[in-house]
Amino acid sequence: MTRAYERWDQVSAMGRPAGWVYRVAVNHGRNRGRRRALERRKQPPPGPHSTPEPDVADPAVAVALAGLPLDMRSVVVLRFYLDWSVEQIAVGLGVAPGTVKSRLHRALRRLEKTLGEPR
Numbered sequence: 536m537t538r539a540y541e542r543w544d545q546v547s548a549m550g551r552p553a554g555w556v557y558r559v560a561v562n563h564g565r566n567r568g569r570r571r572a573l574e575r576r577k578q579p580p581p582g583p584h585s586t587p588e589p590d591v592a593d594p595a596v597a598v599a600l601a602g603l604p605l606d607m608r609s610v611v612v613l614r615f616y617l618d619w620s621v622e623q624i625a626v627g628l629g630v631a632p633g634t635v636k637s638r639l640h641r642a643l644r645r646l647e648k649t650l651g652e653p654r
Contacts, residue, residue, distance in 0.1 A: 539552075539559065599645075602645075607645065610635055611646070621635050
């Protein structure tokens with residue numbers, strides 16, 4: 536809006552000034568989103584030394600966790616061993632909160648199946 540206000544004498548002379556303002560706002564939003572995504576990609580992932588190896592009391596649970604795909608295992612460890620919230624996990628992994636919930640749900644179902652525990 537400030538760009539349009541600063542140039543209003545030029546913008547108002549255009550055939551469709553509202554269209555120009557709309558297009559500038561859309562482009563600005565897209566560019567901002569791209570910059571944020573690029574910044575997230577530039578952040579290095581935490582190294583293996585940054586978090587301690589979780590202690591699993593039951594070896595069967597450790598084996599079952601190791602059998603999960605990395606994306607599912609990540610959300611389970613972050614949620615239950617590091618006690619992160621769904622929102623923190625989403626930011627940490629760079630995914631939507633709904634994706635975290637879905638992965639967590641599927642991972643828990645697989646663990647139940649593997650460990651033979653009823654719901």
